[in-house]
Amino acid sequence: MRETFRAELGSLTADLAKAARLTGVMMTNASTALSQADLGLAELVISGDGELRMSCDDMDQRCVRLLVLQAPVATDLRMLVAALHAVGDLDRMRNLAQHIAKIARMKHPTVPIPGDVRPVFARMSLLATSLAQDAANAIESQDPLSAHRLAQADEEVDALRRRVFRILFSEDWSHGVEPAVDAALIGRYYERFADHAVAIARQVSFLVTGLPPER
Amino acid sequence: MRETFRAELGSLTADLAKAARLTGVMMTNASTALSQADLGLAELVISGDGELRMSCDDMDQRCVRLLVLQAPVATDLRMLVAALHAVGDLDRMRNLAQHIAKIARMKHPTVPIPGDVRPVFARMSLLATSLAQDAANAIESQDPLSAHRLAQADEEVDALRRRVFRILFSEDWSHGVEPAVDAALIGRYYERFADHAVAIARQVSFLVTGLPPER
Numbered sequence: 501m502r503e504t505f506r507a508e509l510g511s512l513t514a515d516l517a518k519a520a521r522l523t524g525v526m527m528t529n530a531s532t533a534l535s536q537a538d539l540g541l542a543e544l545v546i547s548g549d550g551e552l553r554m555s556c557d558d559m560d561q562r563c564v565r566l567l568v569l570q571a572p573v574a575t576d577l578r579m580l581v582a583a584l585h586a587v588g589d590l591d592r593m594r595n596l597a598q599h600i601a602k603i604a605r606m607k608h609p610t611v612p613i614p615g616d617v618r619p620v621f622a623r624m625s626l627l628a629t630s631l632a633q634d635a636a637n638a639i640e641s642q643d644p645l646s647a648h649r650l651a652q653a654d655e656e657v658d659a660l661r662r663r664v665f666r667i668l669f670s671e672d673w674s675h676g677v678e679p680a681v682d683a684a685l686i687g688r689y690y691e692r693f694a695d696h697a698v699a700i701a702r703q704v705s706f707l708v709t710g711l712p713p714e715r
Numbered sequence: 716m717r718e719t720f721r722a723e724l725g726s727l728t729a730d731l732a733k734a735a736r737l738t739g740v741m742m743t744n745a746s747t748a749l750s751q752a753d754l755g756l757a758e759l760v761i762s763g764d765g766e767l768r769m770s771c772d773d774m775d776q777r778c779v780r781l782l783v784l785q786a787p788v789a790t791d792l793r794m795l796v797a798a799l800h801a802v803g804d805l806d807r808m809r810n811l812a813q814h815i816a817k818i819a820r821m822k823h824p825t826v827p828i829p830g831d832v833r834p835v836f837a838r839m840s841l842l843a844t845s846l847a848q849d850a851a852n853a854i855e856s857q858d859p860l861s862a863h864r865l866a867q868a869d870e871e872v873d874a875l876r877r878r879v880f881r882i883l884f885s886e887d888w889s890h891g892v893e894p895a896v897d898a899a900l901i902g903r904y905y906e907r908f909a910d911h912a913v914a915i916a917r918q919v920s921f922l923v924t925g926l927p928p929e930r
Contacts, residue, residue, distance in 0.1 A: 563796075564792075564793075567796065568789075568792055573786070577779075577782060577783050578779075581778075581799065584799060585799070585803065588800065588803055665896075668892060668893075668896055669893050669896075676892070677888060677892055678883075680892045680895060680896050681883055681884075681896055681899040685903060688900060688903065
């Protein structure tokens with residue numbers, strides 16, 4: 501019984517890390533689809549989403565089943581609670597990558613992001629994706645990211661978002677309303693994706709230290 | 716022991732319903748602050764947020780404590796799992812109402828929403844707020860909203876969001892980039908707020924039926 505529980509918990513953790521990596525890949529692909537008006541890649545992100553969604557539902561149910569059947573305590577319980585929260589975050593990250601892929605598909609063959617904003621989004625995408633990787637590593641190694649690293653990531657995402665608004669609202673903006681609206685929403689999706697990755701990393705910290713995540 | 720548990724679960728449920736109602740009030744106030752450029756009301760939403768945030772943190776910790784100390788099974792366990800999910804949703808709803816209040820504060824004394832979009836946002840706000848009320852009632856009575864009611868709400872929010880985009884992207888839009896960007900983001904915040912309220916109502920359904928929420 502005890503060994504089965506350990507095995508199931510191990511497999512749940514491995515699946516969580518895998519799903520976190522997959523959201524990162526989805527976001528990278530969605531970003532490439534957007535910046536290169538690559539319809540095939542956008543479709544790939546959109547059609548490949550069902551699997552991750554089912555995986556999130558499945559992990560959620562496994563958490564609940566382990567809670568019911570095993571009535572775990574202490575670290576095991578904390579792990580399941582952290583996993584339940586993390587599944588919710590992953591489900592949102594999946595959804596946000598989808599939103600970006602859908603904008604790429606809707607605007608195809610146009611590249612909806614004018615030149616001035618492109619480098620900012622390239623950086624936001626890289627940051628968001630690497631935070632998803634960090635979250636995956638943190639889950640796998642049960643080694644929380646340093647609070648400093650997380651605060652730094654938060655700050656950089658905020659700064660990038662402010663930069664997007666400065667560009668959109670400047671007098672030099674000559675691309676009109678629609679690309680500005682797209683850019684504002686895309687910036688928001690990157691920001692939320694990064695927030696969720698940070699939230700997962702903070703859950704790992706809760707898991708390891710037993711203290712509720714600071715925020 | 717058993718009676719204490721029942722009492723704690725009851726008080727947790729009551730606090731969840733109260734928090735759901737409070738997010739609805741925050742959203743109504745944020746919307747009024749926005750449509751009437753009411754700086755005082757915007758500040759009230761922003762400064763009153765700390766209490767709800769602490770209440771969310773507190774409810775989260777109470778869920779975990781009850782899981783640890785009581786190792787509940789069956790309905791009680793489902794209730795705690797549903798409560799954990801609902802706290803996450805309430806925390807986001809709180810945040811989204813804040814975002815709207817902050818836009819009102821930032822743009823004051825201007826009303827950032829041009830006339831054409833205002834009635835759409837009035838409807839979105841009403842819908843979002845009444846979904847928060849519905850979620851509170853569902854928690855309190857443990858009576859899930861009908862699937863039909865939820866599907867209807869989802870559809871109406873989607874339709875309203877599409878209407879916002881039609882207005883922003885039409886040739887008649889003469890208000891320029893900044894109000895369009897604000898309106899697109901505000902529409903997104905209403906939509907997400909409504910989504911979270913619906914998610915809570917679906918959690919109640921999980922609680923009552925034991926079946927994972929459909930989506």
